[in-house]
Amino acid sequence: MDTPSQLLQLLFTGLTLGSIYALIGLALVTTFNITGILNLAQGEFVTIGALLAISLYATGLPLAAAFIIAVLLVAALGGVLERCAIQTARQASALTLIIITLGLSIFLRGLALLVWGTETYSLPAFSEGGPLFIGGAAITPQSFWIFGLTALTLAGLYAFFELTYWGKAVKAAVLNRTAARLMGINPNRLSLLAFLASGALGAAAGIFIAPVTMTTYDMGFMLGVKGFVAAVIGGLNNIGGAVLGGILLGILESFSAGLISSGLKDAFAIIILIGVLLVRPQGIIGSLKERKI
Amino acid sequence: MAFINKNHFWPGIILFLLIIPLITNSNYLLSILIIIGLYTIIVQGLGILMGYAGQISFGHAAFFGLGAYTVAILTTRFHSPTVLALLGAALLPGVIAALIGRPTLKLQELYLALATLGFGLLVHIGFTEGMELTGGPSGIAGIPYLSVGSFVFDSDIKFFYLVAGILILLSAGIKGLIESRVGRALRAIRESEHAAETAGIDTAALKLQAFIFSALLAGLAGGLYAYYITFISPSPFSFHASVQFVLMAVVGGLGTFVGPLLGAAMVVALGEFLRWAIPVVIPNAGGEYQIIFFGLILVVLMIFQPEGLGALGKRLKPATQKLPGEGYSTKIEAEKEGGL
Numbered sequence: 027m028d029t030p031s032q033l034l035q036l037l038f039t040g041l042t043l044g045s046i047y048a049l050i051g052l053a054l055v056t057t058f059n060i061t062g063i064l065n066l067a068q069g070e071f072v073t074i075g076a077l078l079a080i081s082l083y084a085t086g087l088p089l090a091a092a093f094i095i096a097v098l099l100v101a102a103l104g105g106v107l108e109r110c111a112i113q114t115a116r117q118a119s120a121l122t123l124i125i126i127t128l129g130l131s132i133f134l135r136g137l138a139l140l141v142w143g144t145e146t147y148s149l150p151a152f153s154e155g156g157p158l159f160i161g162g163a164a165i166t167p168q169s170f171w172i173f174g175l176t177a178l179t180l181a182g183l184y185a186f187f188e189l190t191y192w193g194k195a196v197k198a199a200v201l202n203r204t205a206a207r208l209m210g211i212n213p214n215r216l217s218l219l220a221f222l223a224s225g226a227l228g229a230a231a232g233i234f235i236a237p238v239t240m241t242t243y244d245m246g247f248m249l250g251v252k253g254f255v256a257a258v259i260g261g262l263n264n265i266g267g268a269v270l271g272g273i274l275l276g277i278l279e280s281f282s283a284g285l286i287s288s289g290l291k292d293a294f295a296i297i298i299l300i301g302v303l304l305v306r307p308q309g310i311i312g313s314l315k316e317r318k319i
Numbered sequence: 320m321a322f323i324n325k326n327h328f329w330p331g332i333i334l335f336l337l338i339i340p341l342i343t344n345s346n347y348l349l350s351i352l353i354i355i356g357l358y359t360i361i362v363q364g365l366g367i368l369m370g371y372a373g374q375i376s377f378g379h380a381a382f383f384g385l386g387a388y389t390v391a392i393l394t395t396r397f398h399s400p401t402v403l404a405l406l407g408a409a410l411l412p413g414v415i416a417a418l419i420g421r422p423t424l425k426l427q428e429l430y431l432a433l434a435t436l437g438f439g440l441l442v443h444i445g446f447t448e449g450m451e452l453t454g455g456p457s458g459i460a461g462i463p464y465l466s467v468g469s470f471v472f473d474s475d476i477k478f479f480y481l482v483a484g485i486l487i488l489l490s491a492g493i494k495g496l497i498e499s500r501v502g503r504a505l506r507a508i509r510e511s512e513h514a515a516e517t518a519g520i521d522t523a524a525l526k527l528q529a530f531i532f533s534a535l536l537a538g539l540a541g542g543l544y545a546y547y548i549t550f551i552s553p554s555p556f557s558f559h560a561s562v563q564f565v566l567m568a569v570v571g572g573l574g575t576f577v578g579p580l581l582g583a584a585m586v587v588a589l590g591e592f593l594r595w596a597i598p599v600v601i602p603n604a605g606g607e608y609q610i611i612f613f614g615l616i617l618v619v620l621m622i623f624q625p626e627g628l629g630a631l632g633k634r635l636k637p638a639t640q641k642l643p644g645e646g647y648s649t650k651i652e653a654e655k656e657g658g659l
Binding site for chain 1: 369373375422423426428429430432433434436437438440441444445447448558562565569608609610611612613614615616617618621622625
């Protein structure tokens, strides 16, 4: 058995998976910091994005068009849900809000089941051609697409946060919600923005992995959980941390599945989640804010 | 719901419960009532944890499952006496809750929700992957009936009275608990943990006790479930079941006495109704589409009636019916969150 190349293979698989978890984690952290809501429906955005793109592509649209339309539609879906369900319950407790997002996730999963059924769908790879061999490990072109698109998304978000007014407003709201409000930043609009963005990010993540995984109506839940693990590893209030957390999780999961047991790979992710929550709830690089009474 | 008068409701319910098997010979109805009863036991405990101690759990299906698997494994693999196995079904989840509770309950709301969700998933993976012990995805069959001495609970009617009896005892016990010093202390934690601590309440110990108590009850219900169905597999103990328990607790009304029974009855009845109604209304749709409606109902209820349906009567008659601590107050928590 050629162990070094096998390990390299696992590393590439882990990086591919990790990029997806990073995108989902990023959406969760952005929403959490702007609205204080842990969005349990985030995974469903991933599923619906992927399924929509697959259906649009099946109607004969070019892949790029299907991608853009699906991302926009799911962003709109996120916005509609925010206006209908979150905004109307704005004054409710954190417990109530988390149950609302849970209800939304069940509703969306049911909707996906109704529209797409229990079949498994797939999307063709974004570009043709055989895998590239590096050190004996095969990397599919789709992996490069995933790395590239994730990097592009991250760069775009970085530019948004650093260069635009709304990006700075988001950062200000994350630092201090009340002060941001006093400076004339409208938190309601930011909340809508957060859900639009998390819809778009989730959908993009779903479409990126549609060519390499089986897409089914119920895949979102576990992807959402992985997103949480990524976000928690990085500390829930740290955008860079979520990205790092996602990539770390992807690599850990890939190695544990490859070297120990594939049936237990979800268990490893959850053990990491619980471990980080108990030992370092501020995340591996975050700092714990003083809790206010 | 104004007819739910505290003075007449429980005697009425008890009387009604006791005569049902005499007026129907429908095993379907009886089995639905037994399942509602078993869920009520779980939601009683979850209600104490969520409604009084103010802590959330998205992992109670794990305790339910641990109870069921304890009975299944002890009776089929080790031929233990059935009553002893039932005792184990309650104790094992209790012990596990005691072990994981202290570090876990230190976590605040959202982190606690994630940690319990993770715990539930982990235990469920354990059921599916623990081949030798749990039978993997196909589960364990051939669980004997529960027997006390020479009396065997081998029919729906006998089991119905068993569950009804346990529920009546449990309800009386919980009523006493809620009205005692412990109940007041728990409500104080729900309203403000810091204020409760300042008032000299050992909040960590109380929260842990509420958690252990709720795990014991979920385990007991799981054990009874195994004896009733006589076959178990991992699927009834998934995350979806945990969500259903939270849904039942919330629909019934957190922090209300009738909430657990009301919530369990409504969710089970709704599930059965949708399973029947959806294929009638949408010809090609299977009963599994009921989850859409569960999701919608949960969202709508949380937006417009976060105190649950059990609190509706109180809202209609606030001055005369309101008892201290009844009804779930969200005002303080909303302020704590900064409102926005």
